[in-house]
Amino acid sequence: MARNDLAELAAFVTIAEERSFTRAAVKLGVSQSSLSHSMRGLEGRLGVQLLARTTRSVSATAAGTALLQELGPALERIGEAVAETMKQRKRLAGRIRLIIPRTATEMVLLPKLARFARNYPEIVLEVTSSNDPVDLIAGEYDAGIQLGEFIQRDMIAVPVTGEMRLAVVGSPAYFESNPIPRQPQNLKDHACIGFRFSNELYRWEFEKGRRTLTVSPQGPVSFDDPDLVIRAVLDGVGIGTAMEETLKKMIAQKRLVQVLRDWCPPFPGYFLYYPSRRNQPAALAALIQTLRLSE
Template sequence: MKNDLGELSAFAIVAEERNFTRAAARLGISQSALSHSIRGLEKRLGLQLLARTTRSVAPTAAGSTLLLELAPALERIEQALAETRKQKDTPSGRIRLIIPRTATKAVIVPKLAQFARSYPEIVLEVTSSNDPVDLVAGEYDAGVQLGEFIQKDMIAVRVTRELRLAVVGSPEYFKLNSIPKHPQDLKDHSCIGFRFSKGLYRWEFEKGRKSLTVSPQGPASFDDPDLVIQAVLEGVGIGTAMEDSLKGLMAEGRLVQVLKDWCPSFPGYFLYYPSRRNQPAALGALIDSLRLDS
């Protein structure tokens, strides 16, 4: 029934006030408009809900029965609306994020403790995925991804500095194999691939005006960058990962970086979301906490 919720709410207020004039003032409408609304509801139900005299108004038996179920239902609706309104002004509620595992370690985890202390009423639901996703279709509030993978109609906020890919192998591997000097040399090496759902990531190289891509050929590929590096550490072959994440292992001498002059920096990770309009306070708080300058 069209307009039922508004008319049922109006009926409950009239029944509570026992007076059309006071109920109309409370609703901010004219008394005639309120009377018309109640008559329309009674007509569609085929029952009189309010008994009226010139001096008083009271629920009928049918009206009282309806109120028993209606009053708590309207209260629950009002509570739900109040909680929803609260999210506009108070950072609270749930934020659903889709983010690559590597970015989770670099972007979310280092700031999570401080964020949780500052905004105890916000709960982050983090889903790991290397693939670019449609936020709206996936029902996510925001995502983190490399700039090149973000759709142009999204709003993007930088959350890391420029990054660089590192090509690495273990010292044990290079005792048995020559160190590649040019990306084309990789054809003679076992290369551990990193895999998206739609296929293998092609290694991209650039030096001056020269650029080329290499499809890694080797005994294994993984959809988890940590497993790629684990295989490299075991001497299976050469792999790639974000340089910043490998600095410790390289400093310890457990990994050897090669082709460094062919791996230029590129724009890093961005937090992205669909719209600035009517943005929940919780999402605004997350953006402010993760943006690069924060």
């Protein structure tokens, strides 16, 4: 089927129903000459005459009548499908595909998930956990959550957390046999548990006043899951890093010892991001409103 065939077939149905090019042109909002040209083109491509024309009337030929019998139900189904699709803009229902780091899932989504599910029972969230930045369009995701520095500039980004801070931690047992590092340079003498981000080892960035330092962690193991990094830290394998917010309870319970805090300034936290504000589905708008950081 050629690109314009569907529009021309729909126009043919209108002409046959109105039995007039003039009335059909008014109904379709096009010129009579344009409509007549389209029908000649359609008949030429099909190789049959669909409409019998006189100066006083228009009627479907036998071939046209046979085509109308098939087109009517087909165009009705297409119209219903289009109408159903248009409802998605206003209907608080449907599926939303999200890609989120596990840490953000625990910090941002899970605390509000029960309320969201109660308020919008017809919306289904399909959540994929990934620490790596992704192309939402290529991955066929509706939205994602990621640290602001890793979000592409052409995305719409909505804050879902306040400022965050990286925490450098070790277990009490580890520090019983190893000195507490007082500055980032001391980390070269420690077993540092690495975190792999986008298949690359994440480099620990430190800042104090005007001084900045970057350390590549050297140690016995690295993970692509921040929870496993902390599990290894708790077992005394070495020093690791994670978001301070996720470790506050363990630090307060003295299961972890935080070090170098004065070298770890706060930075912008997580943002929910998506491609465009235009024609935004109501379901996605509801999720954004639920997760958006309160002023």
